[in-house]
Amino acid sequence: MTSADVLVLGGGPAGSAAARTLARLGKSVVVVERSTYHDWRPGESLPPQARTTLAELGVVERLLELEPATSFGIRACWGQSDPYAIDFIFDASGTGCQVDRPRFDAMLASAAADAGAALVTGARLLALELERCCWQACVETAGQRRVFRARALVDATGRSALVARRLGVRRRAFDRLIGLVGLVDLPESAAVESNLLLEAVEDGWWYSAPLPRSRMTVAFMTDADLIGSRACASAFAARLRQAPYTTERVQGLRLRDLRVRSAATARLDEPSGAGWLAVGDAAEAHDPLAGIGLTNAIDSGRRGARALAAALDGDTEAKARYAADTAVSFWRYLRQRTEQYARERRWASSPFWRRRCTDDASSSPGGIGSDAWG
């Protein structure tokens, strides 16, 4: 049995940021991660502002070693059929970038380990119990059973919010957004525009962006019920025909690894409780249109870690302050999301746009129901 101050369940960006911060604050930490960072992961764009967050975590040099693809801006067909440019040249933080997600997540995990966190990867959670103010987790890793005990737990399991849900905390969804996300391999000689391309269509929107190592991510974002029972690949191909600039970009290239992922806006009713706290997507998940998922995950991992460390040291208000800050930033994000969608008015009668541009449940604090899509 291994004992620690904090057990972090989930070693994605939020979990690793929390673990590194806790370790730097002198707490003993164990991170239990299901994968070995070789699995498929969506979300690769880092906006210029992410630099500040990464610098605060002390990982900018490590990011540069991954040789991310520089992004100088966004080309958007949003609100009009002709594309216009949103240049990062005017952004005080500099350029954005595109990262290889598994390598990015592995880099953050090793930064946590270098700060002193114990990292257990390829771990299957067999049991998790809270007994007399102490968490006990039994996991299987490399064919062995291991037991970890900790005074506090961080739920960093992403959209599944495994711990919070097990504790009966409700996770509210505010829409049914999903992403059909694929990869294309680019010929070595191909001259590809570095910018992210955003293209609105009747049932949703497309984004595509070059990745390191001559690849490009291509995604169609829509509502789960608008795809219906159609096979993912045929729905993807049919909707691609509605997006001339994205079609032009992927012309002649073979799509591979097509996956469907929930991208719904969602949040927990309570991001913390006795002996636990949720960070990243587990606490609140954003529409990829906002481009803040990774930055928020790292930022909330750091904030959550500081709150938990303070709580362990006897500050009885720390977790309540974290919950209040999380709520304020989420309601601000919801307003911005409504404003962003309202800029597109070409398909006023399409369910996808109507749901987002009216002042209905999708933008009210109540949400549309429990997050059964995540």
Ligand SMILES: Cc1cc2nc3c(=O)[nH]c(=O)nc-3n(C[C@H](O)[C@H](O)[C@H](O)COP(=O)(O)OP(=O)(O)OC[C@H]3O[C@@H](n4cnc5c(N)ncnc54)[C@H](O)[C@@H]3O)c2cc1C
């Ligand atoms: C289609 C799509 C596109 C996106 N594009 C962008 C983008 O371009 N830019 C951006 O900033 N954001 C983007 N996002 C959002 C971004 O991916 C997330 O916000 C970010 O990954 C959240 O990080 P996290 O650490 O909270 O959760 P995750 O990245 O989901 O990490 C959770 C971790 O927990 C582990 N885990 C889960 N369950 C268990 C368990 N039971 N035991 C142990 N480990 C477990 C997982 O293996 C994983 O490593 C996108 C999201 C989607 C769906």
